Amino acid sequence: MKRNVLIIGAGGVAHVAAHKCAQNNISLGDIHVASRTLGKCKAIVDSIREKGSQRGSGLLKAHQLDALDVEATKALIRSTGSQIVINVGSPFLNMSVMTACIETGAAYLDTAIHEDPDQVCEPPPWYANHEWKRRDACRAAGATAILGVGFDPGVVNAYGRFAMDAYFDEVESIDIIDINAGSHGRYFATNFDPEINFREFTSNVWSWEGGQWKSSRMFEHRKDWDLPVVGRSTAYLTGHDELHSMSKNLGVPNIRFWMGFGDHYINVFTVLNSLGLLSEKPVRTAEGLEVVPLKLVKAVLPDPASLAPTYIGKTCIGDLVKGTKNCRPREVLVYNVCDHKDCYEEVGSQAISYTAGVPVVAAAMLIANGVWDVRQMVNVEELDPKPFISLMNRMGLVTRVRDEQGDRVLDPYKESPATARSPKQVVDAPAV
Numbered sequence: 001m002k003r004n005v006l007i008i009g010a011g012g013v014a015h016v017a018a019h020k021c022a023q024n025n026i027s028l029g030d031i032h033v034a035s036r037t038l039g040k041c042k043a044i045v046d047s048i049r050e051k052g053s054q055r056g057s058g059l060l061k062a063h064q065l066d067a068l069d070v071e072a073t074k075a076l077i078r079s080t081g082s083q084i085v086i087n088v089g090s091p092f093l094n095m096s097v098m099t100a101c102i103e104t105g106a107a108y109l110d111t112a113i114h115e116d117p118d119q120v121c122e123p124p125p126w127y128a129n130h131e132w133k134r135r136d137a138c139r140a141a142g143a144t145a146i147l148g149v150g151f152d153p154g155v156v157n158a159y160g161r162f163a164m165d166a167y168f169d170e171v172e173s174i175d176i177i178d179i180n181a182g183s184h185g186r187y188f189a190t191n192f193d194p195e196i197n198f199r200e201f202t203s204n205v206w207s208w209e210g211g212q213w214k215s216s217r218m219f220e221h222r223k224d225w226d227l228p229v230v231g232r233s234t235a236y237l238t239g240h241d242e243l244h245s246m247s248k249n250l251g252v253p254n255i256r257f258w259m260g261f262g263d264h265y266i267n268v269f270t271v272l273n274s275l276g277l278l279s280e281k282p283v284r285t286a287e288g289l290e291v292v293p294l295k296l297v298k299a300v301l302p303d304p305a306s307l308a309p310t311y312i313g314k315t316c317i318g319d320l321v322k323g324t325k326n327c328r329p330r331e332v333l334v335y336n337v338c339d340h341k342d343c344y345e346e347v348g349s350q351a352i353s354y355t356a357g358v359p360v361v362a363a364a365m366l367i368a369n370g371v372w373d374v375r376q377m378v379n380v381e382e383l384d385p386k387p388f389i390s391l392m393n394r395m396g397l398v399t400r401v402r403d404e405q406g407d408r409v410l411d412p413y414k415e416s417p418a419t420a421r422s423p424k425q426v427v428d429a430p431a432v
């Protein structure tokens, strides 16, 4: 039984993860929050105390850490007795935190693919450039590493796998659609780290079409989707992490990612990008000051966590899966709707942070109870999705399914009777 948790990072996602760990610390154990800026870790601890989120007894502590320093990270894992590390810091940290986990035997979780500061949009599949190179090391150490277990990547990987198992004989396509129909009331802001957000869109777009990688330009392909709750929504073909593992692990010929953007976002993005203000390459000012334009833009934009108090509206993120069952064509949407205001009332965060922070804690709980403690490196679609979806249904992220039988809450054990619950899949404590 693994219990004590070290959360790395103190941004919006870490805030949610810490609250959810506290709410479920009967299944988990001590909770440690460590990041570059100690004050932000302390603020998270204070907000957990203010909201009374912590259910069971156990330590709740803030730490200062430079997570690029592997030895310092190992020392903190050991001194806190942490058996599970939730890495929700900047994606530049992934490989150093993972190394610390492999060398201490702690389980490793993250919610985004590793980024090399000097490279934007590496060749596909992205996981092969960094994470998968450590697969053998993980296996040799018997260390569990679950990659990309936020919402997208993460839950959408599980949705794709679940839909394939439960509803289809053959799958022709998975379209992952991410619509944020919320409004934060600011002139311009990104919903998570602006630097990472912009890096996703400044290069070419990789999609998986006809069993191979296809490259296109950002905003080149758009499509309107008819979605529950948020209605008819325009989304653009976008490169995204989950395509780079699902394409390898699921054997589906077409997997695409579509993200909703308003005209205002596209205009601002286009201006910044055209001026070179989204470049990761340093420039020198006339005064001899060296500046990375993208880091400057990040510094002047709102902190995504600060958007939460005024955010209203909902997100709808899901997988539209097409294929055949019993030789008949079929189409199934597996999805979640999340309300910004509800998230703020529960944990003081907006829905984008919430939808990323809840799954990573659900995964930590499944490691703690042994169900997902696989002692090797995996992407989410390689794991049984049923205990994950079932647990999240009880943690505030409810999965729904829309098909020819209508629209309903998805109980993964009822919808797939052929693969009924095994004793290992029983979650050992009620979840919040």
Ligand code: NDP
Residues within 6 Å of the ligand: 008, 009, 010, 011, 012, 013, 014, 034, 035, 036, 037, 040, 065, 066, 067, 068, 088, 089, 090, 091, 093, 111, 112, 148, 149, 150, 151, 152, 153, 154, 191, 192, 193, 196, 304, 305, 352, 353, 355, 356
């Ligand atoms: P933030 O930028 O708000 O938080 C990142 C945190 O990492 C900050 O607290 C930052 O510290 C800390 N950090 C940066 N460098 C270091 C370092 N060297 N040592 C220790 N800490 C460091 O990001 P978010 O909370 O919005 O996102 C967190 C992660 O979740 C990102 O990887 C993001 O891509 C991912 N994400 C995933 C989603 C999904 O659905 N899969 C959705 C949304 C986000 P400081 O405060 O000092 O800057």
